[in-house]
Amino acid sequence: MSQQHKTTGHRAEDGVEIALHIMQFVMCVLPGLLLALLYWPITHYLAKVWRLDRLAVRYQYEKEWLVPVRYLAFTACIVSLYYACLIAPDKTPWFSRYAWTLTTVCVALFSGLAYSLAVWIEKRYVEPEIQRLAAGLEAEVYVKGVIERLQISNPHWRSLHGVLLVFQPGTPEEFSVEIDHLLVTQHNCYLVETKYRNATIFAADKAMEWKTVASDGRQGQMRNALSQAKQTARVLEQQYSRLCRGIPVVAIHGADTTIAEGPANVVRSDKLLDLLYAFEEVNTTHLLRPDEIVAQVIACHSTDDAAMRRHIERANEAKRRSEAKAIVNRSSLA
Numbered sequence: 001m002s003q004q005h006k007t008t009g010h011r012a013e014d015g016v017e018i019a020l021h022i023m024q025f026v027m028c029v030l031p032g033l034l035l036a037l038l039y040w041p042i043t044h045y046l047a048k049v050w051r052l053d054r055l056a057v058r059y060q061y062e063k064e065w066l067v068p069v070r071y072l073a074f075t076a077c078i079v080s081l082y083y084a085c086l087i088a089p090d091k092t093p094w095f096s097r098y099a100w101t102l103t104t105v106c107v108a109l110f111s112g113l114a115y116s117l118a119v120w121i122e123k124r125y126v127e128p129e130i131q132r133l134a135a136g137l138e139a140e141v142y143v144k145g146v147i148e149r150l151q152i153s154n155p156h157w158r159s160l161h162g163v164l165l166v167f168q169p170g171t172p173e174e175f176s177v178e179i180d181h182l183l184v185t186q187h188n189c190y191l192v193e194t195k196y197r198n199a200t201i202f203a204a205d206k207a208m209e210w211k212t213v214a215s216d217g218r219q220g221q222m223r224n225a226l227s228q229a230k231q232t233a234r235v236l237e238q239q240y241s242r243l244c245r246g247i248p249v250v251a252i253h254g255a256d257t258t259i260a261e262g263p264a265n266v267v268r269s270d271k272l273l274d275l276l277y278a279f280e281e282v283n284t285t286h287l288l289r290p291d292e293i294v295a296q297v298i299a300c301h302s303t304d305d306a307a308m309r310r311h312i313e314r315a316n317e318a319k320r321r322s323e324a325k326a327i328v329n330r331s332s333l334a
Contacts, residue, residue: 043116052121057133059125061141070118073111080108135196139253140180142269143194147183150276158290159183164311166302167239176311177232182297183276184290188283189244190276191236193229194269197222198254203262208326215256225250226266240296244288247279 047053055062084104124130144161151157160182168174181192199212199220209221226248233246252259253269267275302308 039112039116042113043120046113046117047120047124052117053124053130056121056124056130057137059121060134060138063122066118066121070115070122073115073118076111077108077115080104080111084108136194139194139196139251139269142253143181143192143251143272146269146272147181147192150183150273154185156290157183157185158294160294160297160301163297163301164303164308165236165297165300166304166307166311167235167300169302169307174310175235175314176302176307177235178311179232182294184244184288184293185280186288186290187286188279189236189246189288189293190249190279191229191233191246192249192251192272193225193232195222195225195250195252196254197252198256200258200260201252201262201266202260203250203266205263208322210262225252226263236297239300240293244286244293247283249275 055066059066081104084101125134140162147159147161151159160179163179163182164176165179166174166176179191180194181190183190183192197212199214201222202211202213203224203226204210205226207224208227210224212220212222214220229248229250233248236246237244248265249272250266251269251272252266257268259266259268265275
């Protein structure tokens with residue numbers, strides 16, 4: 001074969017090689033790069049669809065696995081991109097090249113998206129809105145731990161945490177109550193409402209709002225949580241034929257929390273045990289069946305997101321009516 005024919009053959013092979021590289025870039029790498037540019041909008045969309053705010057609120061309890069996932073996803077993305085750019089193109093024949101490149105680009109995209117979602121959760125956690133929710137969750141986790149430690153030494157006691165009870169579901173008369181903690185002993189049924197506040201709290205029994213004073217002197221208000229717990233107790237007594245009398249309790253969690261005034265069943269979270277022991281010492285006339293009571297409550301428990309949305313809408317509407325009524329009552333008309 002002449003030198004000219006060999007040169008022409010090499011040029012043809014080089015042309016085919018270049019064409020294959022261009023095809024790989026256009027069909028695999030270029031779409032991947034375009035998708036990577038859309039990572040943050042895609043991340044926000046998926047975070048909304050998958051309701052990752054819930055995971056952001058729980059970040060301090062879930063970061064033991066979220067942080068390793070973030071690093072693993074980043075590593076997988078980098079390794080996949082390296083493979084796609086340097087190793088996959090050397091595979092033969094051409095279909096193998098295309099398949100390996102496509103596979104590595106897909107792995108890089110999915111791992112990159114996983115990394116982006118993990119970063120979004122971490123950034124979302126430090127935002128004020130999520131920090132407030134996370135503080136409330138911290139209070140609930142603390143009180144739940146107190147109750148569960150009590151149950152270790154009192155195995156006949158039963159408890160429920162963070163439950164939504166829906167009555168007459170699917171009807172115009174539907175209504176619901178949300179319970180932070182329900183503890184049923186052999187003598188008493190406690191409904192514990194938890195709140196997080198780093199402040200001095202003036203918990204007036206009949207006031208619509210409680211006055212709060214922070215350590216830096218800033219004054220504020222918070223909803224009368226005891227009134228909320230009392231309302232929940234009345235609903236349960238009515239719905240379960242007065243199976244037991246609910247004892248409303250408010251446990252306020254916070255490093256600088258002080259209860260300046262108010263009834264004895266509004267306490268700091270670290271004083272909750274003393275309150276429960278006091279009631280158990282004095283209220284011993286009733287003999288309850290904790291298993292039976294909890295079973296009846298669970299029968300109305302709902303985990304449906306739509307039911308929770310309706311519950312929140314009803315609560316907001318009740319709050320608006322209460323505020324409007326307070327404005328009218330404070331008005332001078334004569």
